[in-house]
Amino acid sequence: MNMRDLIPWGRNNNQAPSIYSGSDPFLSLHREVNRLFDDMLRSFDTRSPTAGQFSPFDGGWPKVEISESDNELRVTAEVPGMEEKDIEVLLEDDVLTLRGEKRSETDGKNYSERFYGRFQRNIPLGYEVEDDKVKASFANGLLTLTLPKNPNAQSKVKRIPITR
Structure with missing residues (x-):
């Protein structure tokens, strides 16, 4: 089995399906919510608690x-x-x-x-x-x-x- 067979858009023509191009409003919303959570979680201190209260x-x-x-x-x-x-x-x-x-x-x-x-x-x-x-x-x-x-x-x- 080729590694490309595991990628959903790599099976046919190596192009992403149209829903990945941003034309789907729900997918766009999903990406924005993920970005929002990523940005929020990135702001938390993940180092040792002794770094500061x-x-x-x-x-x-x-x-x-x-x-x-x-x-x-x-x-x-x-x-x-x-x-x-x-x-x-x-x-x-x-x-x-x-x-x-x-x-x-x-x-x-x-x-x-x-x-x-x-x-x-x-x-x-x-x-x-x-x-x-x-x-x-x-x-x-x-x-x-x-x-x-x-x-x-x-x-x-x-x-x-x-x-x-």
Whole structure:
């Protein structure tokens, strides 16, 4: 059996039947409904729940960049249009929490694709940090946190050799 025999329009003349050309209104409606569901489902976050509790976009908000050195972690969060007073930063059990609220600047009668509302983002650090030495700065819509690693926690890390 040829693979083309399994395709409904490949049996006769390798052309799609007329219902696939868009002349059937029910098929057109069916395609539009499928497209609507595909677009809607694509907007949900399918990654790990630790990515963030609230996700108005596809990967959590605010977007973060995390870098690590031997002595510290640096977390930079993009929070455009916000001020320091709108953001709360918490550190508990080696989990960094960013939360706050972005308020609308208009009365809500205009069309807007911008995000407004409350947000919370939990970021597991994976290291014990020195709470009293954590520093936070805010400039140009970027919140930057410097979290020094606890030297005792660093020494607890043990490398496990892999053998055959």
